[in-house]
Amino acid sequence: MPFPWWLLKTKKTTFGLALVVTLLVAVFRKINRPPSHLRHLPYISFYTFFKAIIKDITIDRFSKDIVLPVMKRSPGAFVCSTVGYWGIMLTDPIAIKQFLMKPDMFPKAEINQGQPGTLIHRFVGGANIVMLNGTDWKRHRKVAHSYTFKVRHMKLTLRHSSVPQIVNPAFNRAMPIRLFGELTQQLFQAMDCTSSVDVLDVVTRMTLDTIGRAGFGFDFNSLADPANEWVTVYNDVKAALMDPFFLVCPVFDTTLVNWFPKRAQKHQQMTRFLAMLDTIIEAKRHHLETVEEEENRDLLTLMIESEQEGQATLTNEELRKNLCIFFFAGQDTTAFTLSFMIYELAVNQALQDRARQEAIEILGDASSDVLPSAEQTKQMTYINAVIKETMRLHNPVLNTTAREGQVYIPKGALVCADMSDLHRNPLVWHDPYRFDPERFLPGGEAERQPAGSGWTWAPFSNGGRICVGMNFSLAEQRVVLSMLLRKYTWTLPKDSIHRDGLVTNGLAFGIISTSNLKVDFKPRY
Incomplete structure (x- = not known):
């Protein structure tokens, strides 16, 4: 046989x-679990995280169903996989305060920038105020002279000598309240074309015009002409930055980019956009050599003037990279917050009425637009509470950029302050998924937090590396919301996909957005 x-x-x-x-x-087991040096903490597996992205679940649902059970097992921190790395996510306000107060012990990790040569690195990487560390960062922005903190019962004091600063003075001096009001009037013109308004679309166009004009004196004219050349170039570049395939596989965005002609075209558009900024910077320098002082100065002008006053020097490339960061960190985040705020007041009519009453008390009820003054924006107690509560519940940025731990955690571990889940932490906030501006009124829950409870509200981060544009963004929001309240009443359409709760996305990349957010506006005059 x-x-x-x-x-x-x-x-x-x-x-x-x-x-x-x-x-x-x-x-699969290797990528599904965190590295061995992080497995002493509860973690959200890669499979769980990836499945949530594929199913496109909302941020609130991810927080309630996936993060909250892990937080109950580990109230202070857990480990989670994001696009590109495993990180320790801090949700305890005391731990977050300690973490954010020590930028030298937790320097920014290079992974935040993407790999050199990629589209994301060309836009936000390199020498700018967000990504730099050490003395280079201090040259862009001054840090405190000294601070004291505890590390495992050891009292340490770190001291910093005063260093020149450029970006801080520019933001402190650039508060174009009138420009915010004028652009809000242009927003009204764009909205009046239809009663049912795609809120995120029009507000994003307005914030692009704001960044262009307040940042470096360039008018994108996005509200009046959303399809013009530079708006199209910028929007194409911005959309390409977050393409998941090229973020996960950066080799195809660099060495092998010519395999993908459409991607190579995006790089060409990026080159055009950056060249436009370079031209503006050079022209601005030349202009300031011949003009003593301008009345309405943008951020770029103020940064160059800071150089002339002896407050250190930034190269043209560094100025351009900072302008790119202002775009990346300031345009969409403010637009998303305004959109979420409009949504919450649409579904909470009593709160909208109360906010409108405050706007009328401060600005009057004449049948014409009123542009708030800087002093009037400071009187908007309830409107400010609405803004803060929106940023607590719907903060557009999920967590801080990753920092590399140097002390009392495994060296080299990446650490983030998980702002989204800090703001939803039931050990910190009562009924945290409910929208309630009362929390931020005098004597409210935010003020009643126990002494030593840490930082319980941190949508702009905090500490030495707090967002330099915080006051700029808050002022813009106060102006826009107060003028909207005087001009319109608004409701959510009956067929809205957001009737049962705001449908959000952006879990994969840490920036919350939404879509199809249409709102019905009715003019009051």
Whole structure:
């Protein structure tokens, strides 16, 4: 009887399949769990995180169903996979305060910038106020002279000598309240074309015009002409930055980018956009050499003037990179917050009425637009509470950029302050998923937090690296919301996909957005 060679082949095939399956299981287990030095903390598996992204669940649902059970097992911190790395996510306000107060012990990690040569790195990487560390960062922005903190019962004091600063003075001096009001009037013109308004679309166009004019004196004219050349170039570049395929596989965005002609075209658009900024910077320098002082100065002008006053020097490339960061960190985040705020007041009519009453008390009820003054924006107690509560419940940025731990955690571990889940932490906030501006009124829950409870509200981060544009953004929001309240009443359409709660996305990249947010506006005059 001949030997059954077919049986041997079958066994080989079976063995081969078994080996492949074994290898795949091993690889899956490796990527599904955090590195061994982080497994002492509860974690959200890569599979769980990835499945949530594929199913496109909302931020609130992810927080309630996935993060909250992990937080109950570990109230202060947990480990989670994001796009590109495993990180320790802090949700305890005391731990977050300690973390954010020590930028030298937790320097920004290079992974935040993407790999050199990628589209994301060309836009936000390199020498700018967000990504730099150490003395280079201090040259852009001054830090405190000294501070004291505890690390495992050891009292330490770190001292910093006073250093020149450029970006801080520019933001402190650039508060174009009137420009905010004028652009809000242009927003009204764009809204009046239809009663049902795509809120995120029009507000994003307005914030682009704001960044352009207040940042470097350039008018994108996005509200009046949303399809013009530079708006199209910028929007194409912005959309391409967050393409998940190229973020996960950066080799195809650099060495092998020519394999993807459409991606190569985005790089060409990025080159055009950056060249436009370079031209503006050079023209601004030349202009300031011949003009003593301008009445309405943008951020770029103020940064260059800070150089002339002896407050250190930034190269043209550094100025351009800071302008790019202002775009990346300031345009969409403010637009999203305003959109979420409009939504919450649409579904909470009593709160909208109360906010409107305050706007009328401060600005009057004449049948014409009123542009608030800087002093009037400071009187908007309830409107400010609405803004703060919106940023607590719907903060557009989920967590801080990753920092690399140097002390009392495994060295090299990446750490973030999880602002979204800090703001939803039931150990910190009562009924945290309910929208309630009362929390931020005098004597409200925010003020009643126990002494030593840490930082419980941190939508702009905090500490030495707090967002330099915080006051700029808050002032813009006060102006826009108060003028909207005087001009319109608004409601959510009955067929809105957001009737049962705001539908958000952006879990993969840490910036919350939404879509199809249409609101019905009715003019009051």
